[in-house]
Amino acid sequence: MPDDSHLPHALRGLRIPAVASPMFIVSNPELVIAQCKAGIVGSFPALNAREAEGEPPMLEVWLKQITEALDRHNQDNPDRPAAPYAVNQIVHRSNARLERDIEICHRWKVPIWITSLGAxxxxxQAAHDSGGIALHDVINDRFARKAIxxxxxxxxxxAAGAGGHAGPQSPFALIREIRAWFDGPLLLSGAIATGDALLAALAVGADLGYIGSPFIATTEANAVEDYKAMIVASGAEDIVTSSLFTGVSGNYLRPSIxxxxxxxxxxxEGDVSTMNFKDQGSKPKAWKEIWGAGQGIGAVREVTGAADLIARIEGEYHAAYARLRARVE
Structure with missing residues (x-):
């Protein structure tokens, strides 16, 4: 299996080479804890942690909950420690919470920082000062160079096929262009919902896969049952790409539209100037039931626990590796 010794410590020794992507509204402490206990990096957007006016920061509450739960797991399972977790920061000029959330994550020594919509x-520097690493999501080579x-x-x-604000480029083209000059940690996002797809991500040059939409249909996810059921019932042909809902091109479930x-x-067409995180989110309330998803959801056939989903992907990953090895040797 692939050698991960060249990766930062936080990305080594995972059960499978995968990071669960942070999903707006859907990712919560229960899901993150389940993902980490099952052996992959769990993550959530900082903006998902919302408090009422005058209340203490919910982000602080969530980080305490996650940290303590994973510490207890590690004490009880020294031979099977949890994977680290990640927090996603929306680095957009309208995110009025950014400075505060950076300070909180710095104080809690978040191990992995994921930044989006600006570098x-x-x-x-805040991530590094607190002993963490910073990963930035990009949709093309130009943005990749700026981030580094x-x-x-x-x-x-x-890449194309990812849920949320997906890029338009083929993963083959995007990974190849980045790998031409960058040999550091590289994750691939875009319809990775099976172990076969995860192995393919490594074959094309990524170090890890970035998995989001399948986790919407898990018992721990903060998604209404209709949303989970729609994920199970839908496939790639049910994904619509549109900039209407946030001002930036994204992939959404056709039935919800x-x-x-x-x-x-x-x-x-949407207007990018309407993207606004001052109210802790980019979706206008009118679109709150327009649900995002990536093209890989055809592989999701039931609502299950996050640990069971990860076990399924792990089994497929090893089976695909054995099958491919038999064909090429």
């Missing part, structure tokens, strides 16, 4: 030197120039330790290549009274085939 900032000071965020990467500003101090990111690694990159998440968000239809249910909102819109024509998925005639959606107007």
């Amino acid at each position: 900032r030197v000071e965020v990467n 120039e500003k101090g990111a330790d690694g990159l998440i290549a968000v 239809t249910r909102a009274g819109l024509d998925p085939e005639a959606l107007p």
